[in-house]
Amino acid sequence: MAPGLTAVCMHPDQSDLRHVVAVRESWTELVEGCDHLRLLASAVAAGIFPEDDDEDWEATYAKEWKMAFIRGSAKKTGGEYECEKMERELQEAVDARILEEDDADKLHMMEHPEAHLEIVRFWFKIAWMRKNWTFQRFFSRALDRDRFIVHFGGLPSDEEKVRLRSHLDSLATIPHLIVPSNPGYVLTDAEYVWLVNARLGRRQPSTLELGPYCMCAAGTAIGNGHHCRVCRVGGGKTRVHNNVRDVFQKCGSNAGVVSKTETPLILPGTDERPGDVVFDGIGRGGGDLVTDVTVVDPLASFDAIGQGEVRTRTLTVGAAAAGAERRKRVKRGGPRGDKMEDRVRRVGKEFFPVGFETSGASTSQCSKLLKKLSEIAHERRGHHKAYFILRWRATLAMTLAKKGCEVALQRAYKVRHEQRGGNRGVAEADEDSGSLLNVDADAFIHGGYD
Numbered sequence: 001m002a003p004g005l006t007a008v009c010m011h012p013d014q015s016d017l018r019h020v021v022a023v024r025e026s027w028t029e030l031v032e033g034c035d036h037l038r039l040l041a042s043a044v045a046a047g048i049f050p051e052d053d054d055e056d057w058e059a060t061y062a063k064e065w066k067m068a069f070i071r072g073s074a075k076k077t078g079g080e081y082e083c084e085k086m087e088r089e090l091q092e093a094v095d096a097r098i099l100e101e102d103d104a105d106k107l108h109m110m111e112h113p114e115a116h117l118e119i120v121r122f123w124f125k126i127a128w129m130r131k132n133w134t135f136q137r138f139f140s141r142a143l144d145r146d147r148f149i150v151h152f153g154g155l156p157s158d159e160e161k162v163r164l165r166s167h168l169d170s171l172a173t174i175p176h177l178i179v180p181s182n183p184g185y186v187l188t189d190a191e192y193v194w195l196v197n198a199r200l201g202r203r204q205p206s207t208l209e210l211g212p213y214c215m216c217a218a219g220t221a222i223g224n225g226h227h228c229r230v231c232r233v234g235g236g237k238t239r240v241h242n243n244v245r246d247v248f249q250k251c252g253s254n255a256g257v258v259s260k261t262e263t264p265l266i267l268p269g270t271d272e273r274p275g276d277v278v279f280d281g282i283g284r285g286g287g288d289l290v291t292d293v294t295v296v297d298p299l300a301s302f303d304a305i306g307q308g309e310v311r312t313r314t315l316t317v318g319a320a321a322a323g324a325e326r327r328k329r330v331k332r333g334g335p336r337g338d339k340m341e342d343r344v345r346r347v348g349k350e351f352f353p354v355g356f357e358t359s360g361a362s363t364s365q366c367s368k369l370l371k372k373l374s375e376i377a378h379e380r381r382g383h384h385k386a387y388f389i390l391r392w393r394a395t396l397a398m399t400l401a402k403k404g405c406e407v408a409l410q411r412a413y414k415v416r417h418e419q420r421g422g423n424r425g426v427a428e429a430d431e432d433s434g435s436l437l438n439v440d441a442d443a444f445i446h447g448g449y450d
């Protein structure tokens with residue numbers, strides 16, 4: 001064999017074959033462009049991960065990263081997130097290996113992984129890598145994380161950041177992924193257009209013909225159309241709320257739990273009705289579970305809230321929903337001005353608020369309730385737990401999306417009609433049902449807009 005050809009066969013990645021050159025260039029670009037991949041490549045070159053290591057470093061890192069930078073639910077210790085600590089410790093391990101390395105070639109590989117495509121070969125020998133990853137997926141995920149940070153940092157306003165953050169919830173994503181397997185899951189074209197534009201933060205096409213202000217109160221701007229989704233006139237928010245409440249009741253009866261909606265709870269000295277759905281006998285200590293559903297707008301009161309709250313809403317998924325749950329829980333009333341959860345406990349029941357955002361995002365309360373019902377569904381009806389949760393999560397997500405789009409489109413239609421002179425002078429009835437969406441929720445959803 002010609003010596004040149006032998007060299008190519010022995011060391012293809014050192015050759016100048018066209019596709020080999022192209023792969024080498026891609027590798028260099030990848031490693032130089034992504035700090036995380038560069039660190040991993042150096043660590044592999046330094047032999048930090050033994051070949052039989054099956055504890056998936058990257059999976060743990062990705063999970064921690066998601067909690068820190070997507071969900072906003074991770075706490076910092078010593079000024080850094082767990083994922084940042086993992087990277088720092090890995091970097092320290094690489095640095096230590098570099099200090100003790102005498103072999104110039106090995107040293108070069110650790111310090112300049114971008115020039116050593118052969119690292120891929122060592123990388124793929126690591127057990128957790130071979131078992132759980134393809135390079136394609138590994139690299140795409142790392143690049144996605146970088147792109148997300150750049151994209152989010154480049155958003156023009158806090159309002160845009162809150163809007164995007166509120167959509168980063170798996171419940172909010174379901175309507176974009178689901179196979180429409182029953183009529184309740186099918187969005188009309190107009191609804192789908194609304195949903196997609198709301199996710200992208202673009203001006204809703206159905207509001208393009210509207211004047212700049214809503215007809216609900218002087219000075220309430222239509223903006224990109226989001227106002228039509230949360231306008232207090234027209235009863236839209238009550239409809240969304242009642243539909244979500246009904247999903248929980250149906251979910252309960254599917255699990256074999258008896259429940260009532262809108263039951264007046266007997267709370268001494270007050271006519272409050274905190275129970276949207278009261279599930280018989282599944283609360284703490286065998287009492288009833290008093291579920292209170294709220295659907296809030298994460299952009300509500302945006303001009304009025306403090307910087308701390310703005311920050312929380314920009315960085316944490318479901319922060320507004322969690323805030324609404326908290327408010328429900330500590331709402332004071334009755335003769336002694338006690339908190340709602342204590343007052344409900346005193347009559348032998350458990351208070352259980354569940355918050356949603358207009359984007360569809362929810363909190364751990366929602367998952368807890370579905371998990372609890374799935375376990376009862378398994379015991380009483382023999383349902384498959386995981387399927388039960390999937391099914392009802394999808395129903396909740398689709399109800400929030402479909403009813404939300406429906407009321408928004410209807411409000412846009414009515415506003416256009418009124419702006420063109422229809423119904424002028426006739427006050428449209430506010431179909432708000434009052435006590436169900438109590439005072440707290442009202443202020444929270446609409447305060448600041450009018």
Ligand SMILES: [Zn+2]
Binds near residue numbers: 215227
């Ligand atoms: Zn309005």
